[in-house]
Amino acid sequence: MHGLMMHRPLLISQILEFAAGNYPDQEIVSRTTEGGIHRYTYPEMAQRTRKLANALKKLGVTEEDRIGTIAWNNYRHLELYYATSGMGAICHTMNPRLPADQLTYIVNHAKDRFIFVELTFLPLLEKLYEHFPDVEGFVVMTDEANMPETTLPRVYCYETLLRDESDQFEWPEFDENTASSLCYTSGTTGNPKGVLYSHRSNVLHALFVLSVSGIPIDENSVMLPVVPMFHVNAWGVPYFGLIAGTKLVFPGPALDGESLSELIEAEQVTEAWGVPTVWLGLLAHKRKTGEGFSSLKRTLIGGSALPRSMIQEFREKYNVEAIQGWGMTEMSPLGTVATIRPSQRGDWDKELKLRGTQGRLMFGVEMKIVDAEGNDLPHDGESQGELLVRGNAVISGYYENDEATRQALDKDGWFHTGDVSVISPDGYMEIVDRVKDVIKSGGEWISSIDLENEAIAHPKLAEAAVIGVRHEKWQERPLLVAVPEQGVEVTREEVLEFLEQRVAKWWLPDDVVFVDELPHGATGKLQKAKLREDFKDYKLPTE
DSSP states (O other): OOOOOOOOOOOHHHHHHHHHHHOTTOEEEEEOSSSSEEEEEHHHHHHHHHHHHHHHHHTTOOTTOEEEEEOOSSHHHHHHHHHHHHTTOEEEEOOTTSOHHHHHHHHHHHTEEEEEEOGGGHHHHHHHGGGOTTOOEEEESSOGGGOOOOOOSSEEEHHHHHHTSOSOOOOOOOOTTSEEEEEEOOOSSSSOOEEEEEHHHHHHHHHHHHTOTTOOOSTTOEEEEOSOTTSGGGGGHHHHHHHHTOEEEEOTTOOSHHHHHHHHHHHTOOEEEEOHHHHHHHHHHHHHHOOOOSSOOEEEEOSSOOOHHHHHHHHHHHOOEEEEEEEOGGGSSEEEEOOOOGGGTTOHHHHHHHHTSOBEEOTTEEEEEEOTTOOBOOOSSSOOEEEEEEETTSOSSOBTOHHHHHHHBOTTSOEEEEEEEEEOTTSOEEEEEETTTOEEETTEEEOHHHHHHHHHTSTTEEEEEEEEEEETTTEEEEEEEEEEOTTOOOOHHHHHHHHHTTSOGGGSOSEEEEOSOOOBOTTSOBOHHHHHHHTTTOOOTTO
């Protein structure tokens, strides 16, 4: 027997119209690429989005067409999110930091029909456009006054396209499983893999995020999404932010510590979301100036493991709650959040340990750990196995890539994350390592992530990475590659002595190498594959 309830498709256009009608005076603020601050209200954003949809229609864009974007976090990019998906096309956000060959691959694999590009990235496309046979035109995301000379063919100006269009557009209604957006993983090996989201999955993911306990988001919130809009739908901020009526503050191209600090204070930001490397720069600026935060309450940090020292600094120096989130491009992306239950508050040492995990499930996601044969392992806080997930916003397959799909999903449809994890009896999941990054020494596992977290707590180290290096007797031993704080001298012996007090003796790195910087991928993640290649012939002093 079915319930007697209406069935309305979950569509992204509904978010736009709901927000415009329900929060008529809420603001969207952007630092622009051209310079200066742009601000307007939700209804004004909706009007311009409808104009953009009319302009796209006039260009000949139809349902299922892929529309590429290479842009910063700003109001025009937000309009593209809603206009493309709302009319039934697919918003394909692209990471400009990808290597040229990978960027070329994803444009051609997606068969993008048009590409919208920020002024900053014009030189990039001018070098590559000859390799894009399916692209019919390029739209520069600026106004006529700032429209540059360019060698790109078939070029349009964003504001000129919108200028004479009607702000009335009837959003079509279609199946909620229709594709809405496309994002490619920035893997370290092989070609990137396409993750094709649906209207249903994006709307549900937004609602799931708003259900997370311990992260209040509503129209009293002022949110700064530093997480790029070109990466996995900016973690859903453009969707759940509008549902909740949040004031959105977009940082544009200025992501340095000083610029972010100025924007946070000027707009009285209460919530900030981004990756650890961004907050390292912000905290370095705060240390240098001695300034605090007058409005910031919490920051959600994901993309790579959150050092406990950062959690402590945010809390103890600035009274800001740093919360770790975990997910993947394939999960839309959020899966777990390390929020603390009321009963767990009071003992800071225990609380800090929980905050250092990847956290507990968000509604709509299931997880389990399995051994090498695929057998389920207990959630006892000790058993380690590969983490598998499934849910309403988890992929069922990669876009036009059957081989990658076969490797990623088990026979029951669970997705292999590639993370080695433990799950505690009370539901907290902690990633011990990536399957490919875990160090196997003398038959025992050493967690590179745990070692990195302890190393980064050293006051003279700005960043650290641990990789396994070949060892004749032990198979592998850990090598610590570290970046010293600027202007500070630190020795190998100092670091090892520091770690001796914090980790098991057999976990101690066999050597410490200091470098000016560590390699990071297009989304800010540490590229351990590159480190392993760089140090593949490294001779450990213990050999």
